Amino acid sequence: MSEKVQISHHGPCAVRSPLRLDAFGSIESTFILDEMHYHDPLGLGDAVQFFERAGPREQLFFEPAQTKVAIVTCGGLCPGLNNVLRSVYLQLHYHYGVPAVLGIRYGYAGFSPDATSAPLWLNAEIVNSIHQFGGTLLGTSRGPVSADIIVDFLQQRGINILFTVGGDGTQRGAHAIVEEIQRRKLPISVVGIPKTIDDDVQYVNRSFGYYTAIEKAKEVIDSAHVEARCVHNGLSIVKVMGRDSGFIAAGATIASQEVNFTLVPEVPFKLEGERGLLAVLHRRLLERHHAVIVVAEGAGQSLLPPSQERDASGNLLHRDIGLFLHHKIRDHFASQRFPIVIRYLDPSYYIRSVPASTVDSVLCDSFARHAVHAAMAGKTDIIIGLQHGVFIHVPIPMATTDRKRLSSEEWASVVTATGQPDLA
Numbered sequence: 001m002s003e004k005v006q007i008s009h010h011g012p013c014a015v016r017s018p019l020r021l022d023a024f025g026s027i028e029s030t031f032i033l034d035e036m037h038y039h040d041p042l043g044l045g046d047a048v049q050f051f052e053r054a055g056p057r058e059q060l061f062f063e064p065a066q067t068k069v070a071i072v073t074c075g076g077l078c079p080g081l082n083n084v085l086r087s088v089y090l091q092l093h094y095h096y097g098v099p100a101v102l103g104i105r106y107g108y109a110g111f112s113p114d115a116t117s118a119p120l121w122l123n124a125e126i127v128n129s130i131h132q133f134g135g136t137l138l139g140t141s142r143g144p145v146s147a148d149i150i151v152d153f154l155q156q157r158g159i160n161i162l163f164t165v166g167g168d169g170t171q172r173g174a175h176a177i178v179e180e181i182q183r184r185k186l187p188i189s190v191v192g193i194p195k196t197i198d199d200d201v202q203y204v205n206r207s208f209g210y211y212t213a214i215e216k217a218k219e220v221i222d223s224a225h226v227e228a229r230c231v232h233n234g235l236s237i238v239k240v241m242g243r244d245s246g247f248i249a250a251g252a253t254i255a256s257q258e259v260n261f262t263l264v265p266e267v268p269f270k271l272e273g274e275r276g277l278l279a280v281l282h283r284r285l286l287e288r289h290h291a292v293i294v295v296a297e298g299a300g301q302s303l304l305p306p307s308q309e310r311d312a313s314g315n316l317l318h319r320d321i322g323l324f325l326h327h328k329i330r331d332h333f334a335s336q337r338f339p340i341v342i343r344y345l346d347p348s349y350y351i352r353s354v355p356a357s358t359v360d361s362v363l364c365d366s367f368a369r370h371a372v373h374a375a376m377a378g379k380t381d382i383i384i385g386l387q388h389g390v391f392i393h394v395p396i397p398m399a400t401t402d403r404k405r406l407s408s409e410e411w412a413s414v415v416t417a418t419g420q421p422d423l424a
Contacts (some may be wrong), residue, residue, distance in 0.1 A: 004392070005051050007091055009377075009378050010187050011376035011378065011417075013061045013188075013377055013378060015058060015061065017056060017060050019056050019059045019096075031058040032053050032057060036053050036220055037051065037052055040194075051392035051394060054370040054384055054389065057373065057376075060378070061189075061377055065099065065419070066249065067100075067159075068159065069159065070163070071088055071102070071162070071165065071349075072103075072166075073138050074140055074167075074173070075195065076140070077135055077197075079356040079357070080360045080361065081135065082130040082131050084195075084368045085103070085165075088372055090124075091368065096372070100121065101122045102119045102157070103120040103138045105118070105138055107138060107166075108144060108170075109143065109145060111145055111150040111153045112145055113149070120138065131364075132355060134354045142169075144299075147180040150177050151184065155188075159188065160187070160189065161188070161189045162174075163192075164177075164187070164192045165192075166194075167198075168196070168200075168201060170192070174192050175381060178190045181380075191371045191374050191383070192371075192383035192399075193382070193383070194367070194394060194399070195207065195209065197208075198241055198242050198243060198247060198248060198405045199247040200247065200405070201383075201404060202402060202403065204399075205386050206363065207363075208356065208364045209356065210247065210251070211360050212354060212356050213241070213248050216347065216351045217252035218252050220347040221252055221253075221292065223345075224292055225237050228290040228291060231341045232289055234291075236237070237342065237343070237344050239296075239297060239321070241296070242299070243298045244298050245264075245296075245404060245405045246263075246267075248296065249264050249296040253294055254413055257417055260420065261277065261280075263295040263300060264298075264299050265296055266405050267411060267424070269299075269300060277325075278328070278329065282332075287291050295321055297322070303324070306378065323344070326344045330342055
């Protein structure tokens with residue numbers, strides 16, 4: 001049976017939106033009713049969940065002129081963070097007339113009384129050109145901060161809305177903040193803007209930064225291919241980000257069309273045996289005398305000793321599969337007295353720190369503006385999702401229960417591009 005996903009809301013909206021139809025028929029004037037749930041474009045019928053559509057509401061919960069907003073960026077860097085900050089500010093200030101937008105420095109740690117940097121009041125001059133640069137104006141960090149401390153901060157400064165820009169760990173932290181806000185019965189909205197260069201957030205078909213990532217990864221892969229084919233028995237290994245999902249490796253492989261083996265977390269592979277990577281790679285070098293391997297950071301973890309270490313966000317730290325493969329392949333061919341030339345490239349930090357591409361810049365703007373619309377209407381405990389071209393409101397607990405992973409169809413496209421056999 002179909003089900004309408006319930007969205008948390010502070011209460012009746014009694015404030016008329018300042019957004020109006022202009023002479024050009026601005027999209028801002030196309031108000032969305034909460035009854036306008038996301039339709040079923042795939043014809044799944046009763047087996048579908050209907051999400052509330054994102055977009056501007058005619059009636060608001062918050063009075064814009066009396067609203068104070070805070071925004072925080074958390075976790076790893078991702079192309080487009082500055083674009084999001086800029087678009088959130090522009091939407092709030094110029095379209096809604098919100099007078100005060102506070103940027104929290106260096107992630108959730110910036111809410112602490114012991115924070116190393118004071119919050120930054122944003123203005124038009126500060127955000128004017130930040131979209132031209134990578135990184136985040138506000139800085140970022142990993143790791144949780146007590147929800148009590150964060151809500152104390154919001155309450156003491158009269159903050160009405162908090163935007164949390166980050167991945168699943170950030171949004172789980174946002175949900176904890178919501179729970180503390182609800183315990184205190186405060187009218188403070190928390191709206192998440194999903195950020196993951198790995199493109200692994202549920203109910204988000206494509207997250208900002210991903211297109212930039214595969215574009216830059218493709219450049220590195222193409223260079224790796226040149227390095228490999230310009231020497232006899234040349235082999236290039238390129239490691240890209242993808243802790244639990246192989247979207248960057250897959251997308252860059254398809255974009256490049258120069259990869260011979262792509263290894264991702266979703267598809268196990270063997271090193272040894274007739275069908276293992278080492279034997280298949282050996283045959284490839286005998287026939288073509290060069291090869292390119294692209295490996296996602298979370299691939300092949302079963303081949304390495306298990307890790308018990310976690311990062312500040314609580315994510316399990318993976319062993320370095322790239323260097324592991326480099327050493328295993330080097331030793332294999334040395335034992336066979338088969339001379340090869342190996343190049344190992346890890347462009348991860350380069351890929352995530354560049355400015356957003358044109359496509360991602362547009363996506364950043366859309367996520368940011370839809371987040372503002374939702375927050376001003378009193379929505380809370382949600383992220384902005386994207387399904388089949390429609391922006392939607394997704395409860396944070398739904399979005400953070402698991403990570404999105406490559407589908408069989410997406411993996412089939414990778415195998416078609418590489419021609420690689422089953423390595424399992």
